[in-house]
Amino acid sequence: MQISRLLLALTFALSLGQSAHADEPAQATFAAAEASMLSEYGSAAEQLVDQALEYLGVRYRFGGTSPDTGLDCSGLVLNVFRNAIGLDLPRTASEMAKLGDKIGRQELKPGDLVFFNTMRRTFSHVGIYLGDGKFVHAPSRGGKVRIETISDGYWSKRFNGARRLVDGATEASQSPLTALR
Known part of the structure; x- marks a missing residue:
C-alpha cells in the first residue's frame, strides 16, 4: 500500500x-x-492545473514563496501543490525531481512536474505541465508566471525530464497521490 x-x-x-x-x-x-x-x-490533476493558472502574472522573485511578494519556479510549484491538493513539497527543483514516478516526455499528463537545465545544472528549473504541449512556470528575474510551449527551441533543448506526483484518475478505487519515492 x-x-x-x-x-x-x-x-x-x-x-x-x-x-x-x-x-x-x-x-x-x-x-x-x-x-x-x-x-x-475531483481530479487532483485538474485541481493542480486550475490552481496553477491562478498564479499567471505573479511576478518572479528569486527565492520567493509568496504570491504577494513574488515566486520563483519552485515557490510556484510548492504553492500550487499545497493549495490544490494539500501536498507539501520540498523547497528546490532538484529536491522535487527526486519525488514521484519518473516519466518520459511522451507520457506527460496535466499536473506532472517538468524539469529543465537552465543554470548549467540538471533540474535547476521546474514547471507544471498543463497539457497540449504547454507548461506554467515562474521564468526569471523581471518575468512573471506564464505559460510556455515545451517544444519551443529554448525549452526543448533544456528539458531534463518529468515526474508524476498525482494520478489524474477520478475513480474511487484509485488514490489521487502516487507514492512519493
Missing part, C-alpha cells in the same frame, strides 16, 4: 477510535475517506 494511502487510512481509523489492528474496519474507513476526498477534490 502506498505510504500516503496508509497514513490517510491510519489517520481516519484512529479518528474514529478504531484499533490499527482492526484491518477490515480500517480498510472500509479508508475506502470511504478516499471516495469522499476524490468527490471533494
Whole structure:
C-alpha cells in the first residue's frame, strides 16, 4: 500500500477510535475517506492545473514563496501543490525531481512536474505541465508566471525530464497521490 494511502487510512481509523489492528474496519474507513476526498477534490490533476493558472502574472522573485511578494519556479510549484491538493513539497527543483514516478516526455499528463537545465545544472528549473504541449512556470528575474510551449527551441533543448506526483484518475478505487519515492 502506498505510504500516503496508509497514513490517510491510519489517520481516519484512529479518528474514529478504531484499533490499527482492526484491518477490515480500517480498510472500509479508508475506502470511504478516499471516495469522499476524490468527490471533494475531483481530479487532483485538474485541481493542480486550475490552481496553477491562478498564479499567471505573479511576478518572479528569486527565492520567493509568496504570491504577494513574488515566486520563483519552485515557490510556484510548492504553492500550487499545497493549495490544490494539500501536498507539501520540498523547497528546490532538484529536491522535487527526486519525488514521484519518473516519466518520459511522451507520457506527460496535466499536473506532472517538468524539469529543465537552465543554470548549467540538471533540474535547476521546474514547471507544471498543463497539457497540449504547454507548461506554467515562474521564468526569471523581471518575468512573471506564464505559460510556455515545451517544444519551443529554448525549452526543448533544456528539458531534463518529468515526474508524476498525482494520478489524474477520478475513480474511487484509485488514490489521487502516487507514492512519493
